[in-house]
Amino acid sequence: GAGVSQSPSNKVTEKGKDVELRCDPISGHTALYWYRQSLGQGLEFLIYFQGNSAPDKSGLPSDRFSAERTGGSVSTLTIQRTQQEDSAVYLCASSLDPGGPAYEQYFGPGTRLTVT
């Protein structure tokens, strides 16, 4: 079946502009995660959605970052007033019930963001 998809695959933006990154999780997966992969910091957790519960935003690096998940499916990560240090690959992952025995996160191909 279809995996996790992300769009765009590449995004170049000017410093100070806002960007929106999209993630389509695997159908039926209740949990959705955003991570950031950068050379200096490795892979960092950003935000986690589980069903209809309030998201865990504990990994967001600043208030310029926000995310929403509409209808328990598609998610959008928004970065306002982008800075050069936001340049990274943004990864989305989804999973079935995180507490279940079949728990596994499936990752999308990522969006490479370059802030000039």
Place this chain on the structure above:
Amino acid sequence: GNSVTQMEGPVTLSEEAFLTINCTYTATGYPSLFWYVQYPGEGLQLLLKATKADDKGSNKGFEATYRKETTSFHLEKGSVQVSDSAVYFCALSDLGGSQGNLIFGKGTKLSVKP
């Protein structure tokens, strides 16, 4: 807090050599442990996992054993191939907590030469 430490790379081996990539963790509760692999130009893929102490995860000739006494989950393969060249990430998920997000090590780049 929870954390994962893995050996720094890059690691360069000849084909058919033995591979070990060390990974140790710090966690509250009883985490699940994972190895993810990222091949050049591709996304992260789960390689293997173990959900409790003494479990051994295995896949594609790779294996790792969950050692609670040494808080380790070292990745091993008896005979590497050129196609194993990739970046390997050790990760944990504390399913006893309120969320299942993964905490990753910094990754180890493996290059296998013919």
